[in-house]
Amino acid sequence: MKLSALSAAVLLAALAATSAQAGDTLAKAAEANKITFAYRESSVPFSYLDGPGKPIGFAVDISNAVAEAVKKQTGKADLKVEWMPVTSQNRIPLLNNGTVDLECGSTTNNSARGKDVDFAINHFYTGTRLLVKKSSGIKDWADLKGKKVAITTGTTNMLVVRKYNDEKKLGIDVVGTKDHADALLLVETDRAAAFPMDDILLYGLKANAKDPASLEVVGEALQVEPYACMVRKDDPKFKALVDGVITGMMKSGEFEKLYDKWFMGPIPPKNQAVGLPMSDELRNNIKSPSDKPAT
Structure with a gap:
C-alpha cells in the first residue's frame, strides 16, 4: 500500500519525535x-x-x-x-x-x-601496571618476556600492552578474559604470569583477593588516563x-x-x-x- 505524501510526512515526524525522545535521557x-x-x-x-x-x-x-x-x-x-x-x-x-x-x-x-x-x-586518573604473585620475581615489564598475561577484553589496557609488546619485542602471550575477576583468577592459579590493568583496579582486586599478601602491584605505569x-x-x-x-x-x-x-x-x-x-x-x-x- 502506498503512503500519501501527508501520511509519509506524519510518519516521518513521528519517527523523528521518537528518535529525539530516545536521545533525551x-x-x-x-x-x-x-x-x-x-x-x-x-x-x-x-x-x-x-x-x-x-x-x-x-x-x-x-x-x-x-x-x-x-x-x-x-x-x-x-x-x-x-x-x-x-x-x-x-x-x-x-x-x-x-x-x-x-x-x-x-x-x-x-x-x-x-x-x-x-x-x-x-x-579519576590511572595508569597500566601489573598484578603479579610476589613469588613470581616479576618487577617490571621486561620480566614478562615470553610469558603469558591475562587482560580484560575490551579495555584500553589490552591495546596499550599489545603496542608496548610489539615495540619492545617481548613476545608476551596476551590472553583475553571476560572481566577483571577472571584475569585475577588466572594469576592466582598460575595460569598467567601477570594481569596488566589500571593500577587502582589492581589495588582493589588485591585488597579483596583470597590471599592479598601473596600478590603485589609492580611496574612503571605505561600511560596515565582519566576515568x-x-x-x-x-x-x-x-x-x-x-x-x-x-x-x-x-x-x-x-x-x-x-x-x-x-x-x-x-x-x-x-x-x-x-x-x-x-x-x-x-x-x-x-x-x-x-x-x-x-x-
Missing part, C-alpha cells in the same frame, strides 16, 4: 518513571558487588547522587532506579541502544570512545546534569570525603583498605574540573 526517564544505571561486577572500589544484585563503590555513589538530581529535575520523587551489570565489551552498545542510561565505573575517557559516547567530568562516566552522545541536558552533580561534589568537599571512604578507609567485603592517596592529576581536576579525554 531526562524525557525518557520522566515518561517511564524509571532510569537505568550500569554497574561493573568487579571494578573495586569503583563499582562492584557486595552480595547478589547489590552494587557498591565510589562510582555507584556518584550514580546515586545523579539519581537524586534526576528526581529533582523531572519532578519525579518516586522515580525508580534500576541497575544492570555491564562488561568492558558491552557497556557502550548497551548505553547507545537505550538499555542503560548512565555508565559510571572504571571507563577510560579517550578520543576513540568519544566518537560513540559523551563523557562527563573526569573523576569518567559515559552518557549518550548529543544529549546536552543530561550531560550538563551529570557534570553539575560531579562538579558540585568537588566544590563542596563531598568528592574528597567520598574518595577517602573508598580509597583510604576499609571497604567491604573484607574491610581491607585500598590505600591509594589521591593523585596530583585528580587534585588538579578538582580545582579546575575537566572532561578532557586521553589521546
